[in-house]
Amino acid sequence: MSVLEMRGITKRFGALVANDQISFDIEAGEVHALLGENGAGKSTLMKILYGLYQPDEGEIFVNGQRVSLKSPADAIAHGIGFVSQHFALIPTFTVTENVLLGHEKQPILQHDAMRRQVVETAEKLRFNIDPDAIVGHLSVGQQQRVEILKALYRGCRVLILDEPTAVLTPQDTEKLFSILIELQRQGLSVVIITHKLNEVFTISQRVTVLRLGKVVGRALTANTSQTELSQMMVGRQTIPVTRNIDHHSQNEIKLNVQNLAMADRSGAPRLRGLSLNVRAGEVVGVAGVAGNGQSELVSILTGMGQPQSGSAQVSGKAMPFGKPAALSQLKVARIPEDRLKGVIGDLSVADNLMLEQVGQFTRAGHLNRKQIREYAERLIRDFQIKAKPDDPARTLSGGNIQKIILARSLAQNPEVVIAAQPTRGLDIGATEYVHKKLLEQKQRGAAVLLISEDLDEILALSDRVLVIFEGAIVGEFDASETDIDVLGALMTGAAAEKVKIHA
Amino acid sequence: MLKLRIERAPAPLWFRAVIPVIAVLATFILVSALVIVAGASPFSAFFELLINPLTKTTARADILMMATPILLTGLAVTVAFAAGYYNIGAEGQLYAGGMAAAWVGTQLQTESPFLMIPLMLIAGFIAGMLWALLPAILKVRLQVDEVVTTLLLNSVMLFLVSALLNGPWRDPVSGWPQSPTILAAAQFPVLIPRSRVHFGAIVAVVVAIVVWWVMSRTRFGIEVRAVGKNRDAARFLGIPVGNRILMAALISGGIAGLAGVGEVGGIHYYMTGTLSPGFGYTGVIVATLGFLTVPGAIVSALFLALVNRGAISASRELDVPVYLGDVIQAALLLVGLATLLLGRYRIRRVR
Secondary structure, eight states: EEEEEEEEEEEEEETEEEEEEEEEEEEETTTEEEETTTTTTTTHHHHHHHSSSOOEEEEEEETEEEEEOOSSSHHTTTTEEEEEEEEETTTTTTTHHHTTTTOSSSSOOOHHHHHHHHHHHHHTTTOOOOOOBBBGGHHHHHHHHHHHHHHHTTOOSEEEHHHETTTTTTHHHHHHHHHHHHHHTTTEEEEEESSSSSHHHHHEEEEEEEEEEEEEEEGGGOOOOHHHHHHHHHSSOOOOOOOOOOOOSSOOOEHHHHHHHEEEEESSSEEEEEEEEETTTTEEEOOOOSSHHHHHHHHHHHOOOOSSSEEEOOOOOEEEEHHHHHHTTTTTTEEEESSTTOOOOTHHHHHHHHHHGGGGEEETEEHHHHHHHHHHHHHHHEEEEEEETTGGGGGGGGHHHHHHHHHHHHHOOSSSEEEEETTTOHHHHHHHHHHHHHHHHHHTEEEEEEOOOOOHHHHHOOOOOEEETTEEEEEEEGGGGOOOOHHHHHHTTTTOOOEOOOO | OEEEEEEOOOOHHHHHHHHHHHHHHHHHHHHHHHHHHSOOOOHHHHHHIHHHHHHHHHHHHHHHHHHHHHHHHHHHHHHHHHOOOOOOOOOHHHHHHHHHHHHHHOOOOOOOOOHHHHHHHHHHHHHHHHHHHHHHHHHHHHHOOOHHHHHHHHHHHHHHHHHHHHTTTSTTOOSBOOOOOOOOOOOOOOOSSTOOBBBBHHHHHHHHHHHHHHHHHBHHHHHHHHHHHHHHHHTTTTTHHHHHHHHHHHHHHHHHHHHHHHHIIISSSSSTTOSSSSSHHHHHHHHTTTTOOOHHHHHOOOOOOOOHHHHHHHHOOOOOOOOHHHHHHHHHHHHHHHHHHHGGGGGEEOO
C-alpha cells in the first residue's frame, strides 16, 4: 500500500501551470526518483507535499487518510521530511543544536541526551558525525547529513531530497546513497528529485518522469533504460555532444597563467600559486568541488579581482588585473559565474549587447542608436535570442540572458574564452546551445577555459581536464583517459600527490 | 476562464497617464473629513488647490516661477540617483551656488548682463560642484555613505552662510544679515511682464534638455545609468564605475548650484540665509515622482508648483488654516508616491 499518494495535483503561478493533474505515489521502503528537466515542476510538486505551496486542485493521502498540508509543520506531523538544495542550517550552531532547533521537547535543553541521540541515529545509518562540531565548519556533504538527521529526528517516514547530489563530490554522493539504502532497509521511503539519469539507475526502484508540469512516464527502474527515460524527459532525442578528439598540442599557448595567489578579506588564502595554460583550439576544463578557488580564479581572469601575486598573458601580452575594459581589448570573451552580474537587467537587450564595446557605437560621445539597433538585431538573429532589442534584459529567461552574454562576447571573435559555470541553471536545450557555441570557438582556434562544477559538462567538452583543490591545480588529465575515481579523489584532496597523467 | 497575471514590467502608457488621477481621487477621499472639520467643502478645497490656479494669469506665472528652482534641484537629483548616488545635498549645493552668484554679482564691475549672467551661472555651477566634491570622493574612495555626508553638509552650509552674512558679508547699507544687493547687470530679466518669472526658467528648461540628451543619447549617460542599475555588471562591462559616480555627483551638485543662482539673480537680488525653503529636498520628491526621467521631472516640478500655489489660495479663499493646505499637499505627495508603484506593474490577461 502507498504510504503517500498525491492525486490530480494542479498548481498554477499566474498563467504558468507548474503542475498539471499530477498523480504520484510512494510505497513503504522504496526509493522513488522524480526525474525531469529544470522547470518540469518537480520542486513545485515536492514543495506542495511539504506544505510550502497549496495546490489549486488535487488531494493528498497519507496512509490512506486524506490530509491537508497547510504548512511544513503539518507535513512534518504526517511524517514527511524535506532536504532542500539550500540547507536550512545555522552555521554558527553545533550539529546537535541544529538538529534540536525548532523541535525542542522541553524548555530546558537536555544536551547530553540529545548528543547521544544524534550519534546513535548517525550510527544506525552507518556514518560518523561529531555532535559538537560547528555546522559552518563542516563540508557540504556533512551538512547534508545533518539535514537528514534533522528530518529523522522530527519523525519522518518519507524523506524528500531535492537534487541532493548537485553540490556533492563523487565520494559524498556514494556516501549519501549508502545512507539512503540504509534508510530504505529500515522501512523509510525516499523521494529523490534529480535530472541525472545515472542516479536514477543507481539508487531508485521506481521512477516518475515529469515534463512541462505533467507526468510523462512512470516505470520500474529495472524495466526501463537511460535512452527511454531521456527521451521522456526531453521529449526528443538528445544529441550527444560530439567532441573532436583532435589534439592541438603543437599549437601556441593563448592563455598562460602563472603562480596566482589570492587571499580573502580575512587573509585566508584562496589561491595558492595556481598555474595553467590553454592552447589555441583547445578546451581546458577546471573541475573541482565548489569553494576551492574557482570563483577567485574566475574573478581574476574576468578582470574583476586582483591577485596578490602572479601573472597572466594573453597571446603573449601581459594581462592587466582588475581592468575589465583591457580584457575586452585583448579579445578575452568572458562569461561570468553569475550571469546577473554580466547584464544590466533594467537596460534593454540592445544596450546590453553593445555596452562592452560601447566605443564602437559612439561618435564624439554621442551614441549611434541606429547602428546599435542593427547590431542588436543581427546578434539576436545569429544567437537565436528570444527577445526584441528594446525589451528590458530582466524580462528574459536565464537561457536567453546567457545568450546575450555569449552573443556579446563571442561576436568579437575572441582569442581566449573564459567560461565560468556557463550552463548553471539552464535547461537541456539551452545547455546544448551553450556547449555548441563553446565548441565553435574551439574550432575557430580560440583557447577556451571552462570552469564548471558540473563534472559531466567538463568531461563532455574538454580536451584537457585540470583539477582544482584548495586554490591550486592538483591534477591534469587528458580527457580521453580521465579516470573518474582518481578525479574524484583529487577533487576532495584524497590523493595527496599531484598527479599528472600523460596522454 | 479569464486569467490575470501581474508582471513586473512597466504598465501601459495609458494607465501611467491615469495614475495621477487615481492619486488625486485617493487623496480627496483621505483628507475630506479633515477639510470638513475645518469648515470647508472638500470640493471647493480641491478646486482651489488644483484647478483655480490654472485659470488665473498671475497664478499661472507664479507656478512657473515656483517650478524653476525645484525643476533644477529635481534634475540635479535625477542625475545623481540615476548613477545610484543618493545625493540628498542639493539644498547645500543650492546655497553654494547662490553664494557664488551673489559674489560675482556684487564684485564683478561690468554693466553688461551678457557677461555678468553667464559668469554668475558658471560660478554657481562650479560652487555647487565643489560643495558636492567631498562626499563624492569619500563615496568613491572609501565607500562612505553619501546619504549621510550630503545630508549633514546641508547644515554645515547653512551655518556657513549664516556666519558669513552675520559677519564679513553683512549688508553695510541695511545692516540685515544678507549680502549687498547685486548689480543691475546681474539681475535676471523678467520674462513675463508684471510677474516674477525670470531668466532662470529658461536656464532650467535648457538644463532639462541637455540632461535628457546626455542621459539618453550619449555614451556617458548610458554608462551612468548602467552603473546606477547594476554596479557589478557595469564594472564587468569595463565601465569606470568610480569615475562615473564622481562625475554624476559633481554634475548634480553643479545643477543644484544653478538653482541657487536663479534664486539670487531672479528673485531676491541678494544672498540670504532663507534663500530656499527646502528646494533641495523638494528636488528629491520631484525626481522620484518623475521616475528619474527628465520629462517626469518637468511634469512633477510643475505639479508641485501648482499644488504649492493652490495651497496658498485655498487657505485664503476658504478661510481655513494655511496648515490644511500643507496637510493636503503632503497627503497628495505620499499617495502620489504610493500610486506610482502601480506604474511598475502590468496586469496581463492570458488564455
